[in-house]
Amino acid sequence: MSDGKVISFKAKREENIEKKRRSFERVVFQNLLGAYSVIDADSTVYPVTLVDISHDGCLFQIPWSPTSDKKLAIGSEMKMRMYFTKKSYIPVILKIRYGNEFQGDDGQTYMHYGCEFDKSMSSFKAMEEFISFMYSFAEHSVIDHGDARSYFI
Template sequence: MTDKVLDFIEKRKENVEAKRRNFERILFQNFLGAYSVIDQAGVIYPINLVDISHDGCLIQLPWEPSRDPKFEDGLEISMRMYFTKASYVPVIVNVKYGREHIGKDGNTYMQYGCEFDKSLPSFQVMNNFIDFMYSFAEHSAIDRGDQKVFFY
């Protein structure tokens, strides 16, 4: 009869993924991202966390090609994931790729796709945090000013 069949499961997965990415952006811009830094050779670089998954993360930092060195693929980076102003979770990532990115603000950034070193005991904290973000995206609801609270 019709050539198109709507796959509700796939559509739901797409919606959850979009919700997760939106939640990540809000969280990273307002909470976690403001306190993430790279501790490389005694130099601290503030970064923006763009995306995160169980395998790795996408980070972004301001970049001036004439002045700033590019991190090489395979470089091991120590990161501090701050959850308060004074306490952080140390994680190690390996750079998998880097690309130049022009932000919405018109500034130039380098984005690096990085893979987590899962052998560190502190990765368990990040793994739980990532689990929370995925679960939040799947089960949270948008507040539209409804008077009733619905549970499902």
């Protein structure tokens, strides 16, 4: 009768939480949190798109043309501004750990960079709390299926 498979409810729950977290991150990154990078060499500020964030680091992408763009060096540091309003941001320092070309769903080629946060910066405390909120939200949030009625409009 039984095929000997044991279902791990904990693993399934963690998988569902991770899916919710990534979905929530996409909404936050696209609608709330702007990220701009500052390259130390010439202080150029340009937008990057955050893909993922964790307590240890983040993954971001930039449009990529292998013929004209230069890769960021593995091990190099860069400054990033995490904007929460049009004019206020939290500065973080990232160390580039890897870079890979990536083909987006839109057909565009991007470079994905995996980075590690410099946790010694005093401003990282705010980022750490924001990241903790995102994890907690994914774990405890409930999906609205439209079943609640509003009586006070």
